[in-house]
Amino acid sequence: MPPRLTEEQLEALKHHNAVTAMQAVLLRPEGKALIKYLFDVLEVGKLPDLEFSEVFGKERFMDKIGSLRAGRAIFELASEADPETSGYLLAQLEKERYETLRAEQLQNEQG
Numbered sequence: 001m002p003p004r005l006t007e008e009q010l011e012a013l014k015h016h017n018a019v020t021a022m023q024a025v026l027l028r029p030e031g032k033a034l035i036k037y038l039f040d041v042l043e044v045g046k047l048p049d050l051e052f053s054e055v056f057g058k059e060r061f062m063d064k065i066g067s068l069r070a071g072r073a074i075f076e077l078a079s080e081a082d083p084e085t086s087g088y089l090l091a092q093l094e095k096e097r098y099e100t101l102r103a104e105q106l107q108n109e110q111g
Helices: 009-025 029-041 052-056 058-081 085-110
Strands: none
Touching: 009 029, 029 052, 029 058, 029 085, 058 085
16 A cells, blocks of 8 residues: 655645646647636736725625635746746736727727
């Protein structure tokens, strides 16, 4: 019978398996698209507006913070699996967000 793993060893093994799985996901174009989508919907790299809790209430603000934590956890895992690809996907997303914001600003200025 193999020796029993300690809780710490078991957690390290689970983490290693998750990183390996993320590496496999990031190797495929569909996987990159999925991770970029998750970065977007979980608002990786964004902070909640300061007025968010005043407008929507403390409970929704805490939900928002929880969502941001989930996004950060996925980003950290993806970054550990493939830092270059993760950084590139986040940079693409930020560029798209900026371009959208800039287009909205130009449209508002014109009319």
